[in-house]
Amino acid sequence: MLGLTKKDATLLLVVAVLALCAPFILNPFPEGSAMAQFNAGYPDLMQRFVIFGIFAIGFNILFGLTGYLSFGHAAFLGVGSYSAVWMFKLLSMNVIPAIMLSVIVSGLFALLIGFVSLRRSGIYFSILTLAFAQMSFNLAYSVLTPITNGETGLQLTLQDPRVLGQSVSETGGIPVTSLFGIELRSTYQMDLGAWLFQFNVGYYLCAVMLLLAFYLAIRIFRSPFGMMLRAIKSNQHRVNYTGLNPRPYTLAAFVISGMYAGLAGGLMASMDPLAGAERMQWTASGEVVLMTILGGAGTLIGPVLGAGFIKYFENIFSKINDNVLHGWFSLLPDGLENLIVGVLHPFIGKGWHLTLGILFMLVVIFLPGGLVEGGQRIARLFRRGKADQTDTTTKPAE
Amino acid sequence: MGILEVKGVNKRFGGLQALGNVNLSVKENTVHAIIGPNGAGKSTLLNVLVGKLIPDTGSVMFDGQSVLGRKPYQINQMGISRVFQTPEIFGDLTVFENVMIPCFAKRDGAFKLNAVGDMLGQKDLIEKAEQMLIDVNMIDKRNMHSASMSRGDKRRLEMAMCLVQEPKLLLLDEPTAGMARADTNNTIDLLKEIKAKRDITMAIIEHDMHVVFSLADRITVLALGTPLVEDAPENIKGNPKVREAYLGESA
Ligand SMILES: Nc1ncnc2c1ncn2[C@@H]1O[C@H](COP(=O)(O)OP(=O)(O)O)[C@@H](O)[C@H]1O
Ligand SMILES: [Mg+2]
Numbered sequence: 032m033l034g035l036t037k038k039d040a041t042l043l044l045v046v047a048v049l050a051l052c053a054p055f056i057l058n059p060f061p062e063g064s065a066m067a068q069f070n071a072g073y074p075d076l077m078q079r080f081v082i083f084g085i086f087a088i089g090f091n092i093l094f095g096l097t098g099y100l101s102f103g104h105a106a107f108l109g110v111g112s113y114s115a116v117w118m119f120k121l122l123s124m125n126v127i128p129a130i131m132l133s134v135i136v137s138g139l140f141a142l143l144i145g146f147v148s149l150r151r152s153g154i155y156f157s158i159l160t161l162a163f164a165q166m167s168f169n170l171a172y173s174v175l176t177p178i179t180n181g182e183t184g185l186q187l188t189l190q191d192p193r194v195l196g197q198s199v200s201e202t203g204g205i206p207v208t209s210l211f212g213i214e215l216r217s218t219y220q221m222d223l224g225a226w227l228f229q230f231n232v233g234y235y236l237c238a239v240m241l242l243l244a245f246y247l248a249i250r251i252f253r254s255p256f257g258m259m260l261r262a263i264k265s266n267q268h269r270v271n272y273t274g275l276n277p278r279p280y281t282l283a284a285f286v287i288s289g290m291y292a293g294l295a296g297g298l299m300a301s302m303d304p305l306a307g308a309e310r311m312q313w314t315a316s317g318e319v320v321l322m323t324i325l326g327g328a329g330t331l332i333g334p335v336l337g338a339g340f341i342k343y344f345e346n347i348f349s350k351i352n353d354n355v356l357h358g359w360f361s362l363l364p365d366g367l368e369n370l371i372v373g374v375l376h377p378f379i380g381k382g383w384h385l386t387l388g389i390l391f392m393l394v395v396i397f398l399p400g401g402l403v404e405g406g407q408r409i410a411r412l413f414r415r416g417k418a419d420q421t422d423t424t425t426k427p428a429e
Numbered sequence: 430m431g432i433l434e435v436k437g438v439n440k441r442f443g444g445l446q447a448l449g450n451v452n453l454s455v456k457e458n459t460v461h462a463i464i465g466p467n468g469a470g471k472s473t474l475l476n477v478l479v480g481k482l483i484p485d486t487g488s489v490m491f492d493g494q495s496v497l498g499r500k501p502y503q504i505n506q507m508g509i510s511r512v513f514q515t516p517e518i519f520g521d522l523t524v525f526e527n528v529m530i531p532c533f534a535k536r537d538g539a540f541k542l543n544a545v546g547d548m549l550g551q552k553d554l555i556e557k558a559e560q561m562l563i564d565v566n567m568i569d570k571r572n573m574h575s576a577s578m579s580r581g582d583k584r585r586l587e588m589a590m591c592l593v594q595e596p597k598l599l600l601l602d603e604p605t606a607g608m609a610r611a612d613t614n615n616t617i618d619l620l621k622e623i624k625a626k627r628d629i630t631m632a633i634i635e636h637d638m639h640v641v642f643s644l645a646d647r648i649t650v651l652a653l654g655t656p657l658v659e660d661a662p663e664n665i666k667g668n669p670k671v672r673e674a675y676l677g678e679s680a
Contacts, residue, residue: 034547247545255533255551256544258522262530265521272479272517273531273590274505276539283542 039249042331046245050238053077054228061225065358068350074218074231076346078302080339081237082295085244087322087334089291092251093284094320095329096260102157102316103144103164107137107289109171109311111296113178116185116306123196124206126215126236126301133297134290141289145282152267164316171308184307208301210236215301233302240298241335244291249331251287260284292319325394327401336402341387349383432457432630433478433598438487440473440654447473448484449654455598455647460624460631462641462662465651471634472514474651475600478632479511480504492597502539508597510590512604514634516583518590520576524567527575527586528558531594561593565619581608585616592623601633605640617643642666 035043049056058072071077090104111133118129148159171179179185187205191198200206208215215233251257263270263277270277300306309315318341326337356372356379363371378386398404431454440448447470455461463471476482478489480501489496496504510531519527532554533541548555562568565585570578575586584604591599605613617640623629635641641648641662648665650657658668665671 034545250545250547253548254544254546255548256542258526258529258548259533261522262519262526265519266517269517269519269590270530271501272505272511272513274502274534274539274594275530276500276502279540279542283544287544 033246035249036253039253039331043242043246043249046332046335047242050081050241051235053080053238054230054234058226058228062227063225068355069347071343071347072229074229074234075302076342077231077234078237078298079342079346081234081241082298082302083319083322083338083342084335085237085241085298086292086295086319087326087338088241088244088248089288089295090319091288091323091328091330091334092248092291093288094323095334096252096257096264097281097284098264099149099152099281099285100157100320101148101160101285101288102313102320103160103162103167104288104292104319105313105315106144106164106167106311107141107292108296108299108315109167109306109308110140111137111293112300112306112310113171113185113296114293115297115300116187116304117178119187119193119208119300119304120185120191121194123193124208124304125196126208126210126297129208129301130240130294130297133293133300135293137293137296138286138290141286141292142282145285145289149278149281149285161313161316164311165313168308168311168313171311179306179308182308184305186305208233208304236301237298240294244294245331245335252331256280256283321391325391325401327403330401330403333401333403340402344383344387348386349380351379353380355379431455432492433632434488434490435474435478436488436490438474438477438484438489440470440477440482440484447654448477451487451651451654451656453649453656453659455630455632457630458628459646460620460633460644462645462648463632463634463651464636464641464648465657469651470654471651472602473654475511475602475632475634478504478600479509505534505594505596506539509600510592510594510596510598511600512584512587512591512602514602514606516580516587518575518583518587520574522575523571524562524573524575524578524586525558525571528561528589528593529554531590532558535594558593561589564622565589565592566615581612584608585612588616588619595627595629597628597630599629599631601631601635603634603636605635605637613637613640616640620644 033040054072054077056072057077058070060066060070086104086108090101094100114133114136115129118132122128144160144163148156148163151159172181189199189205193206197206210232213232215236216231218229218231221228221230259275259280263280267277296310299310322337322341323334324337325340326335327333353372353376356375357368360368360371376382394401400407433453433455435451435453438448438451439446451474463474465471473482477484478496480496480499480503483497491507491509494507496507519530536554559568559571562571565588567582567585567589570582575583578586584607588604605616608616620631621644624631633641633644645662647659648662649659650665650671657670658665660668
């Protein structure tokens with residue numbers, strides 16, 4: 032189907048079902064229940080899951096396939112966001128031209144940075160990308176203020192021309208982003224007993240983009256080009272003596288992953304039309320590295336899992352505070368309750384970074400293949416438990 | 430005029446003269462063996478031929494064109510493939526994929542962006558790669574992770590990767606080192622078979638005299654970076670200079 036093997040098609044189908052049903056899946060707990068704070072089925076959070084999923088899928092095309100570890104990918108995300116906002120200011124509030132411009136501009140930017148950075152490999156490549164990204168970040172705050180609006184960030188105003196749209200909406204405010212007239216913010220709410228499910232146009236735009244991005248990534252992984260990239264990662268020496276020039280291959284991978292980042296940035300701006308330089312900071316670049324490694328670098332689904340995992344932690348786990356803990360352990364004797372809450376305190380709320388950091392270290396040490404490897408091990412245990420004598424051949428990570 | 434003409438090549442590593450005024454002429458469609466004690470400069474000479482090292486002086490002509498100043502991938506595209514002394518394969522790829530890569534390189538040149546075509550669309554190349562694996566007796570290992578194979582198998586795989594490119598000149602750096610006797614004999618047979626099937630020139634570095642005398646049409650003895658003698662195999666065996674410098678040590 033669609034030029035995919037059965038296994039890949041199944042994977043794509045699973046991702047499609049998960050993405051389209053996310054408003055249900057992420058909201059398993061009834062409104063108002065004690066567990067409701069673990070619900071993640073809100074439009075802006077779901078959008079973030081998907082957008083960072085796209086970012087990580089693209090990053091993985093570079094890192095997972097070629098082994099070149101870029102520490103500056105957030106620069107492309109930021110450039111994508113600025114491009115989209117400029118399109119909203121100058122052309123119209125339709126997101127399609129904005130997203131197209133984001134992808135093109137980030138692609139060109141990636142071509143430039145990749146051309147220079149890929150002259151080196153290993154740690155020197157990483158440092159070069161980091162330097163470029165930090166340079167972009169600082170320039171966005173200073174010299175490039177006419178384009179980026181400096182510290183305030185680039186925002187829409189009532190004076191923007193919007194030649195194909197309107198500067199001011201009927202109600203006198205700034206118009207909102209739309210997809211050929213359908214407002215992205217519009218949300219259909221579904222009440223099912225105690226449950227509340229929200230279906231947001233913006234989210235579904237992101238989800239469709241994710242599926243396209245994921246499908247393209249599968250095709251790239253399975254293509255001759257993907258095989259060349261894996262060969263480069265495996266033994267660049269041999270690639271050279273086999274009559275292949277690794278440079279254009281790695282540059283193509285770099286540009287493609289830069290365009291993915293640009294798409295993510297453009298979507299981000301489409302959901303909320305403003306762009307700030309902090310999107311390009313090195314912490315943002317580091318985050319996508321963590322997502323990819325945590326989920327499983329070089330696997331198809333890993334980066335999406337990693338992105339979801341980290342964003343869930345950042346947004347949900349960080350909301351657990353001492354009061355919530357006291358609520359959970361209120362049945363215990365007071366002394367014990369206080370002790371447990373005291374022990375857990377550094378790991379919750381603002382301490383979520385600590386928990387995530389520990390988890391990350393555990394994964395890297397014990398599951399070098401990331402969450403995907405964890406899943407595979409569990410699946411293997413199951414299979415072994417079921418039929419001890421059947422084949423237990425291990426396949427390379429998908 | 431040989432297909433490969435090395436003239437006056439010198440290469441120093443700091444104070445060490447690894448190659449001293451090397452002249453070598455390899456005739457088309459012959460097997461030319463280069464022998465000599467360890468550290469004689471044999472691998473260094475091959476490194477110069479494939480563009481890994483640039484000689485301090487001298488010239489290297491292949492097929493009428495200069496090799497010097499070209500990148501390794503360009504030299505390969507001219508028709509020179511090399512088997513390294515320690516196998517250089519794609520350890521993370523399967524045996525089949527290892528052979529597919531050179532097939533692509535041969536057909537598509539140094540770069541071709543085919544990012545969405547699927548592998549099934551490459552029927553002709555797949556057939557070619559599989560036939561190569563049958564020829565080197567590795568088809569049963571087709572889907573094996575190549576890093577997990579024995580050293581002998583890795584060598585054989587590397588040879589398959591070079592042969593599938595149908596090079597004009599094949600450079601072999603101790604291709605049977607670390608192989609069991611049976612595998613060594615298979616390798617000799619394989620190389621003879623390839624020779625019989627099509628036009629190919631080979632330069633082979635080898636310590637195993639059985640291999641050398643079974644294959645070589647011409648032998649150059651290298652000692653301390655300089656060619657000592659070059660002659661037909663039957664004359665080399667009896668040459669006292671060679672016995673002293675090389676054969677004497679190992680016999
Ligand atoms: N890249 C290098 N840097 C420094 N010395 C080298 C290098 N390559 C080879 N040599 C030295 O050059 C000499 C010839 O080495 P080599 O060509 O590998 O010999 P062999 O005939 O055994 O293949 C040796 O003394 C070796 O130590
Ligand atoms: Mg050697």
